[in-house]
Amino acid sequence: MYTEQFLPEIELRKSKIQESLRMTKADAILINDNANLFYTSGRVFSGYTYVSARGEIYFFVRRPVGLKGDNVIYIRKPEDIPSEMQKHGIPLPEKLLLEDDSLTYNERLRLSAIFPNAAISNGTPLIRNVRTLKTPYELKLIRESGTKHAMMYHRIPMTYKEGMSDTEFSIELERLARLHGSLGIFRIFGSSMEIYMGSLIAGDNADVPSPYDFAMGGAGNSTSLPVGSSGMLIRPGMTVMVDMGGNFTGYMSDMTRVFSLGEIPELALNAHQVALNIEKTIAGKAKPGVAAKDLYNLAVEMAEQAGLSEYFMGHRQQAGFIGHGIGIEINERPVLAPRSKDILQENMVFALEPKFVIPHVGAVGVENTFIVTRNGVEKVTNCTEEIVSLD
Incomplete structure (x- = not known):
């Protein structure tokens, strides 16, 4: 299933899950969500991972052979599964956790019927909580992703050609990302969001409301995927915000940078500088023990003091957060939002994205991926944060 070198990592992850199972007095968790299969085995397969509170970890595989x-x-x-468990001397569980948040209704019924004598509960919060604190190996992969992400972003200005539409530019950047090793998949937990490899938003398209909780949505090219570039021509006086996901290792990094064509108004330039100030201030405050909601409130206060509240995290429609956890999926814990209960801990990873939408100009601001360390945070997506001219 996995290489000999990966065995210590699997054992570490197993021990984290088992500790949580014992704390909740559950006997086992049965996993079949792709992100969690990858987490527990090091690969995606068709089947199930079975982790008991004590003992071995087992993989019930349908495909591939x-x-x-x-x-x-x-x-x-x-x-x-039950007959194979008995054959291999694996005790049947009395209290079993399933991934209720990702199973369909019929899948839930089917798996419950397989273990008729077990009390079934939702195990999704448990496995997501376990994944919140990254192992040293996971942090290594996130740093690698951030480095490749930044290398790709350095080449963005050279990729633009005069007369491009936002969709044409986006396609070229998607190609650029793939050439730098992007896996081309943007994993998201839940069914409330859909997006391709990220978004590129120019001009007033940044002010088009999205059905998703984004700072800026964009109309997209179809109502079947109403987010991102819309096919509009990139014109002088516009900003172009590039927010391409960086999945280069199976672990995501997230980064946003802003580009411009021609001169842009002082309001947009000032708002971008405020975004950089917010990022710097929050990065200086963020450390283990700090409440995520306090960082959100600090960002809102700084935007208000700058007289830019109406543009912060959107204009016509504003997002309710300034940061989100990141790892195998793009929307993990912690969440930097006003009602968040998350407290920063060492080895958490989050993307911080203070942004503004300036009508008739576009979006400005920045996004970077940070690892929470013992004494603060480490930025892993390092490249120019100033607005870069495409001229």
């Missing part, structure tokens, strides 16, 4: 390992057990259907 050929996976090997002492704990790999092939099944035709999930109904085979």
Whole structure:
């Protein structure tokens, strides 16, 4: 299932899950969400990971064929799991957790019927909480992703050609990302958001409300995916905000930079500087023990003091956060929002994105990925944060 070198990492993740299972007095969790399969096995497969509160971790695999390992057990259907457990001496659970937040109703019914004598509860919060604190290996992959992400962003100005539409520019940047090693997938928890490899938003398209909780949405090219570039021509006096996800290692980094064509108004330039000031101030305050909501409130206060509240995190429609956790998925904990209960802890990873939307100009601001360290935060997406001219 995984290489010998990866075994210590799997054991570490298993121990974290098992500790949480024992704290909740659950016997086991059965996992089949792709992000959590990847977390528990180091790869995506069709099947299930079974983690008990004590003992081994088992992989019940349907596809692909050929996976090997002492704990790999092939099944035709999930109904085979109990008999295979008995065959391998694995006790049947009395209290079992399932991923209720990602299972369909029918999948939930089917898995519950397989374990008729078990009390079933929702295990999604448990596994997401475990994933919040990254291991040293995960942090290494996030740093690698951030480095490749920044290398790709350095080439953005050279990719622009006069007369491009925002969609044409976006396509070229998607290609650029793939050439730098992007896996081309943007994993999101839940079904409330859809996006491709990220978004590129120019001019007034930044002020088009989105059905999603984004600072700026964009109309998109179809009502079936109403977000991002809309096909508009990039004209002088506009800003172009590039917010491409950086999945280069299976672990995401998130970064936004702003570009401009021609001269842009002083209001936009000032708002961008305020965004940089907010980022610097929050990065200086963020450390273990700090409440995420306090960082959000600080950002809102700074935007208000600058007289820019009406443009902060959107104009016609404003987002309700300034940062979000990141890892295998783009929307993990912690969340920097007014009602967040998250408290920063060492080895959390979050993207911080103070942004403004200036009508008739576009979006300005910045986004970077930070790792929470013992004494503060480490920025892993390092490249120019000033507005870069495309001229």
